[in-house]
Amino acid sequence: MERANFIGESIEYLHRYTMKSLQKQAEEHGVTIPQVRVIAEVFAHKTVSVKLLSQNLKMTQSTVSDIVERLVTKGFLEKTPNIRDKRLVDISLSERLDENIDESIAQIQNQSLIGVLDRLDAKEQEIVEQGMQVLVSAVKEKMIAEDMDDNKFFNILYFSERDEPKK
Amino acid sequence: MERANFIGESIEYLHRYTMKSLQKQAEEHGVTIPQVRVIAEVFAHKTVSVKLLSQNLKMTQSTVSDIVERLVTKGFLEKTPNIRDKRLVDISLSERLDENIDESIAQIQNQSLIGVLDRLDAKEQEIVEQGMQVLVSAVKEKMIAEDMDDNKFFNILYFSERDEPKK
DNA sequence: ACACGATGTATCGTACCCGATATATATCAT
DNA sequence: ATGATATATATCGGGTACGATACATCGTGT
Missing domain, CATH: 1.20.5 (Single alpha-helices involved in coiled-coils or other helix-helix interfaces)
Known part of the structure; x- marks a missing residue:
């Protein structure tokens, strides 16, 4: 079916475009766009678990675990074991990031799509x-x-x- | 802008869905969907270069090189240096694959999207x-x-x- | 109190995907 | 012919993404 073909290609194309386009903005902050998505989600919650992140971001738990780990290494996030349930890990912004975050990172999200819609x-x-x-x-x-x-x-x-x- | 947000999420969602959905079909043939896309493209051309594949499939040349390499290892594709231009590599289907390919693999492409549109x-x-x-x-x-x-x-x-x- | 199943994370293996770089070959100017 | 430039491919490093698995911890039933 020709229509399905076109739509499939369109999705692929749009996905690559948004990724590539957003990546350029994210690079200036030394992060990738999946990392931005995680940071934005943590920012919105103040403190979250890996499980919750994976649900909200629609990534598998292992993917989220990886990304969080890199962000911790970079000093953007902090992990502290949850007191009440020691299986959980509380993820929060590092102090350093907690201030400079204003608009800069949290709003990178779909800047480029806005530019497209403006046309x-x-x-x-x-x-x-x-x-x-x-x-x-x-x-x-x-x-x-x-x-x-x-x-x-x-x-x-x-x-x-x-x-x-x-x- | 709320609309950009929604569209961005939609693209992400659709991309993941199509990938995941198609993957299930591809698995039965022991391949992944990027691999299917490469095979289908080679099938359509009989013989192509990495460069041409990367243009048609909109992947970088290095990505295509990787995938082709895996398909060669699996015995699905064959690489032979081009005679007229020794920089080029002619990529073609292996004999084994050249027959069984009928509808099975080449048409996996967007089966799932058709199912969606039918609704x-x-x-x-x-x-x-x-x-x-x-x-x-x-x-x-x-x-x-x-x-x-x-x-x-x-x-x-x-x-x-x-x-x-x-x- | 204890065993057992459920739940949350981390880790491993594999594939994808890209940019940067290296290497070989081709082409072009002189 | 020779050197400079362009082109095609492979390779490397790093990040994403997933399923499978291992491990610790929690809850429940007995």
Whole structure:
């Protein structure tokens, strides 16, 4: 099916573009964009566990563990064992980072996409957003229908709260 | 900007979904999906260079070199130095693969996306396709406007011919 | 109190992906 | 012909990403 082909390529293209584009901004701070995403999430929570990060960022626990480890080495994050549950690790911003973080890092996120949308008029932006919504919804429905065992990561609350693990 | 946020997350989500979903099919053949993409491209050309693959697949030359190397090791591809230009390497399917390839591998590509689109009616599919078109066009325009030095890889003919390097 | 299953992290192996660099070959100017 | 430049590939280092596994800790049931 030609349409699926085009959409598949588009997704691949857009993904690479956003990654590459954001990377340039992140480099100036000496971090990568997955690292920025982790930092932003930690910043939003003040203190989080690896588990929570992996849920909110939709990465596996092992990936998050890796990234956090590098950020600790770089001195951006700090890990302290949780008192109440010694399995948990409390991840928080290092003091050094806790001040300079203002807009600089936390807002790198989708700077480039904003620049892209600026080139479109209101109507075109609507079209783009609607297309995304429809497609994402369809994907989510399909996953539910097929009962993918990735349910833990790719579940229905992906775009809902963005934060709460919802016990 | 909220809209940019949503779109950025959508792209990330769709990318991960398509990758994960396709991976399952590819696994049955003992390959990964980047490997499938390379194989399909070689299949379409009968014989190609690393350079051409990297242009058509929008991966860097080093990435393609890696993947080709693994496929050679697995016995799926063959490398023979080009006679007329000894810098070039001719990449082709191994004999073993040249027969069993029929539909099986070459069409793995976007099976899952088709399944997703099937859940949408004609009108919704239009919306999705249009949204992608508008967004991709805007991205391409922005890249031209900013004269990104990635021009060699991310250029205007991305979605045009899909094959020709266009000398 | 204790065994057992569930849960949270870290670690390992593999693949991908990129930029930078090295090497060999080709091409072009003189 | 020769030297400078350009091109094609391979290689290296580092970061991402995942599944599988190991390990410690928690909770529960008995």
